[in-house]
Amino acid sequence: MSYYGESIAHSSLLGVGLGILLGVGINLGIVFTCLIFGMLFLWLQQSKVLSTDTLLGVLAHLALSIGVIVISLNKIKIDIHAFLFGDILTVSSNDLWGMYFGVLIAIILMCYNWSSLLLVTIDEDLAKAEGISPLYINLLLTTILTIVVAISLQVIGLLLITAMLIIPAATSRRLVNSPEVMALVATLIGIFSVIFGIFLSVEIDAPSGPSIVVVSAVLFFLSPILATLLKRK
Amino acid sequence: MKPINALITAHNISVFKNERAILKNIDIQVNKKDFISIIGPNGAGKTMLLKCLMGFYKPDVGQIKKKPSLKIGYMPQNINIINTMPINVKSFITLRKKFDIISFKQVILETEISELINKQLSVLSGGEMQRVLLARSLLNNPDLLILDEPAQNLDISGQMSFYKLLQSIYTKRDLSILMVSHDLHLVMVSTKSVLCLSNHVCCSGKPQQIAEDPEFISMFGKDMANMMAVYQHTNNINQNHNNKFLIGEKNN
Numbered sequence: 001m002s003y004y005g006e007s008i009a010h011s012s013l014l015g016v017g018l019g020i021l022l023g024v025g026i027n028l029g030i031v032f033t034c035l036i037f038g039m040l041f042l043w044l045q046q047s048k049v050l051s052t053d054t055l056l057g058v059l060a061h062l063a064l065s066i067g068v069i070v071i072s073l074n075k076i077k078i079d080i081h082a083f084l085f086g087d088i089l090t091v092s093s094n095d096l097w098g099m100y101f102g103v104l105i106a107i108i109l110m111c112y113n114w115s116s117l118l119l120v121t122i123d124e125d126l127a128k129a130e131g132i133s134p135l136y137i138n139l140l141l142t143t144i145l146t147i148v149v150a151i152s153l154q155v156i157g158l159l160l161i162t163a164m165l166i167i168p169a170a171t172s173r174r175l176v177n178s179p180e181v182m183a184l185v186a187t188l189i190g191i192f193s194v195i196f197g198i199f200l201s202v203e204i205d206a207p208s209g210p211s212i213v214v215v216s217a218v219l220f221f222l223s224p225i226l227a228t229l230l231k232r233k
Numbered sequence: 234m235k236p237i238n239a240l241i242t243a244h245n246i247s248v249f250k251n252e253r254a255i256l257k258n259i260d261i262q263v264n265k266k267d268f269i270s271i272i273g274p275n276g277a278g279k280t281m282l283l284k285c286l287m288g289f290y291k292p293d294v295g296q297i298k299k300k301p302s303l304k305i306g307y308m309p310q311n312i313n314i315i316n317t318m319p320i321n322v323k324s325f326i327t328l329r330k331k332f333d334i335i336s337f338k339q340v341i342l343e344t345e346i347s348e349l350i351n352k353q354l355s356v357l358s359g360g361e362m363q364r365v366l367l368a369r370s371l372l373n374n375p376d377l378l379i380l381d382e383p384a385q386n387l388d389i390s391g392q393m394s395f396y397k398l399l400q401s402i403y404t405k406r407d408l409s410i411l412m413v414s415h416d417l418h419l420v421m422v423s424t425k426s427v428l429c430l431s432n433h434v435c436c437s438g439k440p441q442q443i444a445e446d447p448e449f450i451s452m453f454g455k456d457m458a459n460m461m462a463v464y465q466h467t468n469n470i471n472q473n474h475n476n477k478f479l480i481g482e483k484n485n
Contacts, residue, residue, distance in 0.1 A: 115329045122325065122354075123312035128289040129379075130307065130329065170317070177319045177353060 003053070004041075006162035007060035008142070009149045011037035013067030013083055013158055020076050027098050030150040037063055038142030042135075064158075086157030086209025088198060095154065102151040106144050110183075113140055118179055155194075157209035164190060164216065171220045174227045189219055238265040240303055240377050240409055241286055246295030248281055255281050256292065257433040263377060267409040270420045273430035274452065279413040282430065283381055286411070306375030306408075308366045310382040316355050323350045326369045336374060343402055344368040360391040364398070371402070378402075380412040384419075392416055396423065417453075418460055 012030045014037075019029020041059055045052060071080065082090050110117070120127040120137050128134060152161055172186035197212030204211075241263045248256040255278045263269060263286075271279050284290035285297060287305060314320075320328075327337070341347050344364045349357065357365060363383060370378060383399070384392040396416070400423040403410055414420045421427075427443045429435040429452070436446040443449050444458045 118320075119329055121318060122314055122320070122328075123309065125309050126307070126312060129287050129305075129309070173317055173319060177321065178324060179318065179320050182319055 003056055003060075003162065004141070005145050005149070005165045007041065007056045007063075008034050008038055008145045009153070009158045009161040010060040011063035011067070012149050012153055013080075014063050014070060015067075015150075016078065016083055016153075017067055017070040017074070017076060020078065021070070021074055027095070027150055030153060031146055033063075034146040034149055035142065038146060039139075042138050042142065082157070083153060084157050084159050085207050086153075086155050086160060086212075088155050088201070088208035090154050099151040102147045106147045109140060109144055113137075114180075117141075155208055156212060157207075160209045160213050163213045164193075167213070167216045167220050168193065171216070171223045174223045175230060189216065193219060239263070239298075240265060240267075240300050242298045243282075243286060243292075244296045244298070246285055246292035246297065248278070248285065248290070248292050254432055256285070259295070259430075259434055261286075261428060261434075263409055263411050265376075265409060266407070267411070268403055268423060268425040269409075269411050269428060270424040270426075271411070271413045271428045271430055272415070272417060272420075273435070277431045279430055280381055283379055283411070283413060287379060300376075303377065304373055304375045306370035306373065306378045308363075308370040308378070308380045308383055310385050311362070312366065314354050318355075320354050321350075322346065322352055322354060322357070322365055325354050326365065326372060330369070330372045332372050337372065340368050340371045343371070343405070344398065359386045360395065363387065363391075363395055367398070367402075371406075375408060377409045377411065380410070380414075382413050382415065384414070384416060392419055396420065399423070417457060 011034055015030035015033030016026050017029075018033055019026045022029070037059065041055065044050070044055055044059075050058075068080065070076075071078065079087070079090075081087075116127070116132045116137060117140070119130065120132060120134070124134065127137070148165070149158070149161055152164065156164055168186040168189040169182065171189050172182045176182045176185055193212050193216035197215040198208055200206065200215060201208045201211035239262050243259060243261045246256060246259050247254060259282060261269075261282070271282065273279050281290065285292045287307060288297070288299075326340075341350065344367050346361070346364050346368055349361055349365065354362075354365070363386075367383070370380075380399075384395045387395060396419050399410070399412075402408075403423065412420070412424075421440045424440060426438060427440050428437040429443060429446075429449055431452065435448045435452060436443055438446075450458045
């Protein structure tokens with residue numbers, strides 16, 4: 001399910017197009033499109049006709065393609081490149097407030113449901129047997145991912161959002177031995193990557209999204225060395 | 234058995250998938266201090282029956298009644314813990330559980346996991362993992378322990394020590410056990426009644442009765458039936474024999 005986030009990210013371009021077309025703004029467009037996409041996926045997954053990977057592969061690219069078509073046919077003047085790979089210069093101060101709000105909601109949802117999310121991650125059947133509704137958890141996960149996609153789309157770009165979902169967590173995994181610390185360290189690594197990535201993009205005049213991902217990947221490859229140093233202490 | 238002793242009762246439940254009956258007209262009642270083993274071939278609906286009883290799958294037909302405030306402990310066959318999740322045994326056992334420190338210590342002692350408590354879940358051996366899962370299922374002092382092929386992934390000595398542990402927990406605690414198991418020869422010694430499932434209930438009753446049931450013999454073969462009869466018989470004569478000895482005795 002790591003790629004569930006990627007699929008939701010792929011559907012966000014359609015959200016951008018629809019948001020502009022209907023005049024409700026990009027962010028609202030993304031949130032609604034991603035939520036609908038996520039629920040469509042969950043509904044199709046219930047039927048268990050297709051494997052999860054197949055379903056994600058079909059839906060994600062279908063959503064991305066429809067997004068590009070909608071934007072081209074209506075001659076919406078946006079820089080698709082900026083949405084694919086991120087361009088920090090497109091972020092306005094209003095967007096920043098939206099990001100603060102989104103982050104706050106995501107953190108509250110995560111903290112409030114932490115133990116349930118953790119148990120589902122460890123074993124889904126065990127979670128079900130202990131009374132956690134899979135539907136609730138899936139909706140929760142969809143909502144949190146949608147928020148994350150909406151707030152990071154302009155900075156990271158939809159093709160690279162998955163990298164920020166996976167790389168900091170994978171880096172953190174090597175350094176810690178509890179899930180709570182893993183989440184905290186992953187967040188710090190993410191923040192560090194964003195700051196240094198943006199710094200790098202300014203220095204060498206590179207797009208922000210790829211720069212951030214490169215920094216986080218460098219940290220990932222350095223993490224075994226860091227882990228050895230931590231253990232020696 | 235008086236109805237007041239019933240912990241959970243399934244009445245005439247059926248489950249259909251793709252127009253095939255996974256479970257057909259099943260009646261089962263678990264009473265206080267029962268030890269029921271569910272046996273049956275692959276695809277017989279054993280796990281589905283457990284899911285229905287635990288309430289996370291709703292049967293298409295029939296009713297399930299639970300005693301109010303019934304506490305169920307569930308132990309799965311295995312968990313798919315992935316190496317990407319760092320968590321130690323203690324945090325795993327206590328995750329989402331309400332418990333007091335006395336019962337925590339008791340469970341640790343009972344399941345013999347005091348040395349594992351600070352280890353990472355991902356480094357445990359098969360037998361250690363089963364004891365940890367058992368500990369987790371016992372932590373909230375359940376009235377009913379449901380186990381789904383708990384010793385499936387263990388070698389023979391691991392299976393025997395696991396069932397021995399289960400037997401001692403059953404003797405010490407005031408709980409009922411409902412278990413799916415393929416390990417007939419090991420299970421029969423401790424089990425009080427057997428439910429043989431093949432989408433419908435083939436036969437049920439005390440292990441001795443089951444061993445003589447024509448439907449059981451046609452499903453598992455004459456040898457298995459004989460073996461079960463021998464186990465019961467020998468076990469009744471001498472409670473101190475362990476299973477290993479019995480196997481030798483039978484072959485002689």
